[in-house]
Amino acid sequence: MSKQPIPYGRQHITDEDITAVTEALQSDYLTQGPRIAEFEKVFAEYIGCRYAVAVSNGTAALHLCAMALGIKPGDKVITTPITFVASANCIRYCGGEVVFADIDPETYLLNINSVKALLESSPKGTYKGIIPVDFAGRAVNLEAYKELANEYGLWIIEDACHAPGGFFLDSNNHKQFCGNGNFADLSIFSFHPVKHIACGEGGMVTTNDEELFHKLTLLRTHGITKGDNVYPYINSIELASGGYKDETEYPGWYMEMQQLGYNYRITDFQAALGTSQLKRANKGLERRREIAHIYSEAFRDKPYILGQSGDIEGHAYHLYVLEVKDRLNLYLYLRKNHIFSQIHYIPAHLMPYYQEFGYKEGDFPHAENYYSHCISLPMFPTLTSEEQQYVIKTIDEFYSN
């Protein structure tokens, strides 16, 4: 039997990945080299969007999105409580107000009807945007959200950290891939090792909006720009640089800090790892879907199962979630048997930080009920069939005792 610990998620690094990183380390650039632009290009192609901006992590990606969309103190933005807290925190970084809405107990995603209820109960203009999350890898139906966003003048940031390669079917039965920019203004991804593509740390913003794209590239690096990029943002340039007429005449040192930005850059060697990992992304996704199918069948009619991720078309399966009876003891029993499942997530509105804003237990019954039963099973492409069977057998064993 398996005595090696089985985590809920794990990165996969190949010799090819190591070669790619080594080459980057031996090149002239450690940061800000050509591998970043290459990673952005291949990632945009993979996702099917026009622009991609690589950044230092997914949280930085969210912060830049919130800045690029101009969130100001007091602005109200709606998101789900069943997500990693960063999805909500980006609003707070800009002083905005986080408004949570309940989840759909079937999909575990932000319930569009709860969002509608919020929008309808306040004067138009009260809310500025929505941050839906492709939780666990299940794609949010952004076509429906876009319709709502148009009606109420809202922007959409899609938190697609769990879902590179995920898609939903739109009303014309076309596949709409997470982050493709057809409905959301901006989408974000993370390259933390437990996610689909590992860079160590890393993140990406994708969009089809050229103006937002330019804002993001500026904000990612201190709000500083030079060369060609100076031109579209030209501000009293003749004063500043002594009468130069266009960017081709600027002296080499000339740059402008046009906004208050950050250092949210990714390094060239992380981008090299990302590009190398991306080559296997589809294979990994296929394997995740295979694993999900096996879990789904194994637990289908079990009396101890209250709900599960299931076998859903377009699901990217960052996580495979079960809702079970006696969750705590199952979790402990699995640990005793070297299976390190995880709980995603403690509802964000119940975090002490968000309780300070008046949120409390009972606010979002579906999210809280989900949380009291959920458990994320081992789900990563290199999980072997023996390991998966061991996980299934151990869970069955727990409930038959």
Ligand SMILES: *Cc1c(COP(=O)(O)O)cnc(C)c1O
């Ligand atoms: C991982 C994650 C983030 C944050 O990404 P980091 O790269 O860890 O900063 C944000 N949102 C969700 C849903 C995530 O899973």
